[in-house]
Amino acid sequence: MTLQPIEVRPSAVEACAGSLRDAVLRGDFVEGARLPPERQLAQTLGVNRVTVRGALSRLVVEGLLSVRQGSGYVVQDFLASGGPELLPALVGHADRQGASTLVKDLLEVRRGLAQVVLTRLAGRRVKKAELAAIERAISAMEACAAGPLRDVAEADFAVLSAVVAATGSAAFRLTLNPIGQVLLTLPGLAAAMYRAPLENVAAWRVLAGWLAAPVPEGIPLILSALAERDEATVQQLKRKS
Numbered sequence: 001m002t003l004q005p006i007e008v009r010p011s012a013v014e015a016c017a018g019s020l021r022d023a024v025l026r027g028d029f030v031e032g033a034r035l036p037p038e039r040q041l042a043q044t045l046g047v048n049r050v051t052v053r054g055a056l057s058r059l060v061v062e063g064l065l066s067v068r069q070g071s072g073y074v075v076q077d078f079l080a081s082g083g084p085e086l087l088p089a090l091v092g093h094a095d096r097q098g099a100s101t102l103v104k105d106l107l108e109v110r111r112g113l114a115q116v117v118l119t120r121l122a123g124r125r126v127k128k129a130e131l132a133a134i135e136r137a138i139s140a141m142e143a144c145a146a147g148p149l150r151d152v153a154e155a156d157f158a159v160l161s162a163v164v165a166a167t168g169s170a171a172f173r174l175t176l177n178p179i180g181q182v183l184l185t186l187p188g189l190a191a192a193m194y195r196a197p198l199e200n201v202a203a204w205r206v207l208a209g210w211l212a213a214p215v216p217e218g219i220p221l222i223l224s225a226l227a228e229r230d231e232a233t234v235q236q237l238k239r240k241s
Contacts (some may be wrong), residue, residue, distance in 0.1 A: 012047060012051050013051055013054040013055050013058070014055075014058075016045055016047055016051050016052060016054070016055035017054075017055035017056075017058040017059060018089075019045060019055075020035075020041075020055055020056070020059055021059060021062070021064060021086075021089055022089065022092075022093070024059070024064050024065075024075055024078070025078075025086075025089055025090060025092075025093045026093055029075045030075065031075050031076065031077050032074065032075060033074070033075045034071070034072050034073065034074050034075075035056075035065070035072060035073040035074070035075070037072065038052050038053060038056070041056075056073055059073075060073070062078075062082055062083065062085060062086060063076060063078055063080075063081035063082035063083060063086075064076060064078050064081075064082060064086070066081075083178060084106075084178040084179060084181075084182050085178060085181070085182070087102060087106065087182045087186070088182060088185045088186055090102065091103070091186055099237075100234060100237055100238050103186060103189060103233075103234060103237055104230075104234045106179065106182060106183065106186075107230040107233065107234070108230070109179060110179055110183070110230075111223060111226055111227060111230065113172070113175060113176060113179065114222075114223065114226060115219065115223055116172065117163065117164055117167055117172060118214075118219045118222060118223070119216070119219065120167045120169065120172070121163075121166060121167060121211060121214050122214040122215060122216045122218075122219060123216075124167075124168070126166050126211050126212070126214065127166075130162075130165065130166040131166075131208070131211060131212060133162045133165070133166075134159065134162045134163055134166065134204075134208055134211065135208060136162075137155070137158045137159040137161075137162040138159055138201060138204045138205060138208060140155050140158065141155035141156055141158070141159055141197070141200070141201055141204070142198070142201045145197035145198050145201060146197075149190040149191055149194055150184075150190065152190070152194045152197045152200075153183070153184050153190045153193070153194065154184065156193075156194070156200060157180045157183070157184060159204050160176065160180065161173070161176065161180070163207070163211070164176050166211070188237060188240055189233075189237065191236075191240065192233045192234075192236040192237040192240065193233050195236060203225065203229070207222065210222065
């Protein structure tokens with residue numbers, strides 16, 4: 001038997017998934033509740049069942065739902081089964097204080113990863129090619145510093161990725177990716193983080209200098225400076241909210 005691929009518009013599936021995701025995060029469907037049948041959801045959302053099925057599959061992957069044959073889709077405790085990709089949507093449903101707390105916590109997670117990365121780099125010799133890749137990424141960020149914030153944010157993430165790549169650790173890089181994507185998509189965060197992009201560039205150049213001859217004694221100073229910048233970002237975000 002030959003199976004033919006089902007053609008579904010990604011935009012329709014994503015829109016449907018977004019509506020269902022928002023309903024779960026709002027608490028319209030509480031933990032343990034069973035969602036209405038696909039046919040009913042399709043009628044309510046004004047889409048076909050194939051689109052609904054695709055959307056529900058996304059929510060299963062995200063950890064919002066579980067599915068069993070004959071039992072339908074059941075709402076899960078997303079804090080126990082979900083991942084960081086839910087953070088942008090969760091921030092959207094939080095009040096000002098809750099959103100600021102989530103951002104603060106996420107930046108703290110990033111600092112924790114930074115400490116692990118810096119410790120690893122202090123214990124190994126960073127190769128010239130790796131230093132050159134970091135320098136190119138910093139120069140690219142400097143070149144777009146006066147451009148759109150999205151470009152600046154993506155360039156900043158590229159520098160961070162180059163630094164993490166210098167550790168030679170696949171685990172570190174795969175851990176960084178979801179955190180970076182969340183930081184890129186959180187509403188208003190880019191404006192708070194890149195108030196003065198050239199200052200971000202200057203901070204990266206200081207780090208690049210340390211990487212040329214890394215010593216463990218420099219790590220607390222770097223983390224302290226990062227913590228100060230993160231706190232300023234959180235305060236700026238509160239004022240803009």
